[in-house]
Amino acid sequence: MVEPVKDMDARFGTRRYVVLTEPLRLDSGASLSPVEIAYETYGALNADGSNAILICHALTGDQYVASTHPVTGKPGWWTRAVGPGLPIDPTRHFIICANVLGSCMGSSGPASIDPATRGEGGGEPFAMRFPVITIADMVRAQAMLLDHLGIGRLFAVIGGSMGGMQALSWPTIFPDRVESAIVIASTSRHSAQNIAFHEVGRQAIMADPRWRGGAYYADGQAPASGLAVARMAAHITYLSEEGLTEKFGRRLQARDAKTFGFDADFQVESYLRHQGISFVERFDANSYLYITRAMDYYDIAEDHGGSLAAAFTATRARFCLISFDTDWLYPTAESRLIVHALNAAGREVSFVELHSPFGHDAFLLDAPDMNRVIDGFLRAKRS
Template structure:
């Protein structure tokens, strides 16, 4: 397939061996759902692994099967686009713990029932172990690059640190080397909203047909605020009222921004599993690359020979530029080849998903080196 074909279908792979986890447990069987765009060359040297963010999935550049919306990075991946599928073999896999085909709490366990909260707690490094096992099964020993934004950037950093021989280049966008106390706090609000919903049922809601949709919607609303910027919210909504001329003096969605957040929350429940939200946010909260490598971030990259590019956005207060700079300083200390750019965009953290032409140029330029 030489281009990002809208008709591309999920592929599934069951890993041949149990997956060891940071918790000390192992997971088996492990199924990985993934999509591929572009053709692998004879040298098997043009593969790019794109890692998705918290609520993303493998539908990178093809329509989502539930929402029908374009792939989450369709503007970036495709023929002639910055991640050019005429040149590169692009792989995107649903992370373990998620709910779009890879093994997660909604998957069926050996007893024929959903794992639910019996699913083992996972980490970012566990997600990466599963992706490396997928690459092994696909016969790809070394990637041209690993690319990710937000949680995807954490995976890219983890792969570079823990499997340094597996990628020649690492592109990390709007991410961080660990979750801050503020990040953990926002995630905990979301988890508590889910678990406080009477329909959560301790995680065993699958047979009921309806899960904790109200709690999950509130979790999504709270998180979505962190993905935006004050500037962007003001420009898009301000204090404008929603479909009315005056305030109702009640608790309906008087303001446009309220209506927007409610829509974001409710639509999210159609495509995402509440338990997966618990597991993936916990994995992000546990992420601390320096802690994994003796407490010094530079030591995480001591064995890496890859070249790196870090990108941040000036309005991203979830993973601010200082977080990317800390990675850059660590890479410099370890002797790695690294470039860094802070881009200006009004969209906040979500800038990496939106129309920022400067990002397109950075991605295309960095990935084009050595091809």
């Protein structure tokens, strides 16, 4: 049993870090050992261990789902859904959120020290020696963390975007360890269009002279310009035309007339530049390369003869899928495809498309309808 946690930020969370010595066999055929995982927990595991919820974060997210980010000082990225009195409630649930494998907030990734280089000098970061990973590898690393915590079965696994990919993968990889899965604004495989967007971002990073084949850690001169451009391009896909028009339109930024130059004349240009600059302060460029590649390789049906329905035949988990009508990154059609496959597999599934002007990022913003759906699903009894 995991003991009740102490408050980390004068509220209800605690920060943790573990080094797991058991080798993690990766889809690439490589092995990673040791495996470092940074995570946060909220609430307490009940006596029979039946109230554990794993929250999976998106591409640029982290384990700070409901507590202050140590770098930016900002509140957790899902404080609208996680907290006392909210759908995912630490007074009812034991909540775990782990930094994914390959990321840069404490879990094993390109910036971690390569054990093969350890010596009296301390060792060198993996950089591009870090093995290429997949979404399934991230899930297996999370399973190792749960084993360490003594959690055999999850009451629920929940995630949006890339977190939804992990949440959907959990019942297919560990069919007996998941009671329910909530998949928000996600997909069962990455489309050609989304792979293309990711490649633009990766090429922006690798074209930055400071990238130097990924070996930029020693002098601290990271490829900030390339990473900022990658973030700007990706951020456009997280929004919607309706949202951009409403928020910015063609309004000028702090000026009354066009400059007839290439400064940020428009508010939307200034906004994107701010997004890029602030992102490089908290994220590692090599991690961006690795995680976007993991998302591109993601295809649940691939290991099941191309049949998405076959991927779900072994699990008895119940599913809840949520999409947003202005999300063009993972449109509703992607969720419907999953629902049809779950129906074909005879699995219990609920599905709703919600309206929001905010596009893909809607699940991170104020979404009371989404909260009601999550709360109702978590409180419902199996039919």
